[in-house]
Amino acid sequence: MNQLVFTKMHGLGNDYLYIDARGGLHTENLSELSQQMSHRHLGAGADGIILILASETADFKMRIFNADGSEAETCGNGIRCFAKYVYEHGFTTKTDFVIETLAGPNRVVLNIQNGKVQSVRSCMGKPNFERSKIPMVGAEGKVIEEPIDIGSEAVPITAVNIGNPHAVIFVPDATEAPVAELGPKIENHYLFPQRTNVEFVSVIDRSNIVMRIWERGSGITMASGSGSCAAALASMITNRTDRKVRVHLVHGFLTIEWADDGYVYQEGPAAEVYSGTWLQPLP
Numbered sequence: 377m378n379q380l381v382f383t384k385m386h387g388l389g390n391d392y393l394y395i396d397a398r399g400g401l402h403t404e405n406l407s408e409l410s411q412q413m414s415h416r417h418l419g420a421g422a423d424g425i426i427l428i429l430a431s432e433t434a435d436f437k438m439r440i441f442n443a444d445g446s447e448a449e450t451c452g453n454g455i456r457c458f459a460k461y462v463y464e465h466g467f468t469t470k471t472d473f474v475i476e477t478l479a480g481p482n483r484v485v486l487n488i489q490n491g492k493v494q495s496v497r498s499c500m501g502k503p504n505f506e507r508s509k510i511p512m513v514g515a516e517g518k519v520i521e522e523p524i525d526i527g528s529e530a531v532p533i534t535a536v537n538i539g540n541p542h543a544v545i546f547v548p549d550a551t552e553a554p555v556a557e558l559g560p561k562i563e564n565h566y567l568f569p570q571r572t573n574v575e576f577v578s579v580i581d582r583s584n585i586v587m588r589i590w591e592r593g594s595g596i597t598m599a600s601g602s603g604s605c606a607a608a609l610a611s612m613i614t615n616r617t618d619r620k621v622r623v624h625l626v627h628g629f630l631t632i633e634w635a636d637d638g639y640v641y642q643e644g645p646a647a648e649v650y651s652g653t654w655l656q657p658l659p
Contacts, residue, residue, distance in 0.1 A: 409659055420652065420654070436474075442593025455601065472485050498601075501538065510537050510541045535572075536605075551586060571592045585624065
């Protein structure tokens with residue numbers, strides 16, 4: 377039986393199991409491995425697993441598998457935890473480096489205090505609002521507060537791609553939103569051929585919003601970096617906020633900025649919880 381060492385980390389409660397796979401893994405069934413390890417009762421419990429890999433084009437490569445076994449293009453909270461892990465575990469001495477993801481390269485800048493990573497600022501790329509780039513079925517153009525039929529009602533969504541697909545819904549109070557009810561219906565709606573993340577957003581003022589999320593492949597999570605970016609971007613393009621906002625989540629906030637260079641930047645904390653050994657047979 378091959379034993380697997382992992383480290384649990386979280387970004388504002390969005391938790392992942394990190395595996396150093398630079399030397400390879402004794403399994404190719406990463407989808408099933410993520411389902412087993414992520415299970416909240418039968419596994420270690422997480423929103424997914426993240427592999428740390430060598431890259432031919434960047435300093436490191438990251439692969440993300442959600443709790444349901446699906447592979448994600450990118451992950452904002454996962455990126456920050458990844459950056460903290462490789463620095464604090466001695467894989468790099470750089471405080472400014474690039475991580476390869478399926479969504480493209482992601483540059484991270486680390487804020488170090490007393491040798492520890494206190495926060496990470498990462499470039500999430502340029503956003504896309506065109507329907508075909510979400511991707512979303514239908515005629516070309518932006519999807520801004522467009523009603524979609526979910527059977528019992530029509531819900532207005534604003535669609536954003538920031539490395540992965542998002543559908544943002546503005547509500548009076550995000551903390552009371554029917555996330556568990558509407559989230560899966562929209563995630564799996566026929567209009568989204570690659571499924572979608574779903575954000576429920578309420579606006580406090582032009583510099584602060586509250587967000588709750590149904591995450592594609594994981595369900596309700598405590599936070600999402602890319603989801604926070606999408607929530608902020610949707611608020612910006614509908615003129616609800618300025619171009620730099622705090623996104624308030626269950627366990628804290630992220631700062632999201634859509635800068636003058638056209639790129640979106642997120643900044644926030646990351647935490648290491650524990651390391652362990654997976655004793656179950658690898659799939």
